[in-house]
Amino acid sequence: MYRALAFGWLATKAAVLLLNAAAFPRLRQTPPAAARPRVSLLVPARNEAHTLPHTLPGLLAQGADEVLVLDDCSDDGTAGVAASVGARVVPGAPRPDGWYGKPWACQQLLHAASGDVLVFVDADVTWQPGALDAVLNELEHSGADLLSVQPRQAPRTPGERLLTPLVDSAVLSYFPYPLIRLPQPAASMANGQVMALRRAALEGMGGFVAVRREVLDDTAFARHVKARGGRLAVALGGALISVRMYRSYPQSVLGFAKNALPLHVGSRPLLVLSAAAHLAVYTLPWLARVPGWRALRVAGMLERVAVNVISGRTRRADLLEGLLGPLTPLLALPVYVLALRRTVVWKGRRYRQA
Structure with a gap:
């Protein structure tokens, strides 16, 4: 039974990876549009x-x-830094009751912006020359009401490599991209690090009001768009858009803990089952000679290598992350522990979970 379940798990994820390698759109350099x-x-x-x-x-x-930067009640001089670099700074208003931080910040930016196309970008995302033209081209080509981009991970320190790149694994090995074309809201995916929308469509949906109390606001917003008959698209950032999400292992733990329960549809039993399953498939074969242990060891490490290659991370250090395969479930245990709590903390704010 163990052998069948473990190899079934890995084979299913491998099939999804192969499908996404072929089907997942990628941003590419494109000539600027005439208008x-x-x-x-x-x-x-x-x-x-x-x-x-x-x-x-x-x-x-x-x-x-x-380019507008909303200073969301920072206490580290964010506004001054943004202004000195050349952006227009919008002072953030205090959060009204019933709003979480990022949805409220995005709602204020919607009202402050004057564009017909609005591109929401997290502060830790890096854009290369031509990236905006590629985003606009993909938005037009896809016909989507919401286009989000999965930036390429750009870790620089060993601590960043332990957990942070698993964001790509969650996207590329668990969600078959063609499902995004289905009309059902449950078959939705989005990445809030880069989201491009047409202003008229966003205003027609009431902005971000529908996700004002969502910690995982990007996925919730994608479901909202689909529920209203909208179309979704996601593209890999490739060489044009990258991100350094978390600068250390402790930051990765806090960041993943914030999103872990919503990613498991709010089910704590499912969260515990997920932790146990990852330990059983990726770590146990290194601790005991379970049925198929040799093949499971190899498959577990190759999976992470495959994810990195598909996402465009092919440097030697990126490929060596495969060696972390058996350790990853152990390193993720603090994430699960924190995610089981009734409240999560992020950037000095506490959010209650169901």
Whole structure:
């Protein structure tokens, strides 16, 4: 039974990876359109003074009609840093009752922006020359009401590599991309790090009101778009858009813990089962000679290598992350423990979970 379940798990994920390798769109360099709509690049920022000097110049160089940074009640000089780099700063208003941080920041940016196409970008995302043209081209080509981008992970320190790149694994090995074309809201996916929408469509949906109390606001927003008859699309950022989400292992633990329960449909039993399953499939074969242990060891490590290759991470250090396969479930245990709590903490704010 163990052998069948373990190999079934890995075979299913391998099939999804192969499908996504062929089907998942990728941003590509494209000539600028002869005439493009008015575009606003919108950055919700809370305590990002250390990040913006590295990421804002790339945004400002895209040729958008405006780049707005909403200072979400920061206490580290975020507003001054953003202004000194050249962005227009929008002072954030205090959160009303019933709103979580990022949805409220995005709602304010919607009202402050003047563009016909609104591109919401997290402060830790880096844009290369031509990235905006590629996003606009993909938005037009896909016909989507919401296009989000999965930036390529750009870890630099060993601590960043332990857990953070697993974001790509969650997207590429668990969600077959063709499902996004189905009309059912449950078959939805989005990445809030980069989201492009047409202003008229966003205003017609009431902005971000529907997800005002969602921790995993991007996926919830994607479901909302689909429930209203909208179309979704996601593209890999490739060489054009990258991100350094978390700068250390402890930051990765806190960041993943914030989203873990919503990703498991709010079910704590499912969360516990997920932790146990990952330990059984990826770690146990290194601790005991369970049925098929040799093949399971190899398959577990190759899976992470395959994810990195599909997402465009092919440097030697990226490929060596495969060696972390058996350790990853152990390193993720603190994530599960924190996610089981009734409240999660992120950037100094506490959010209650069901």
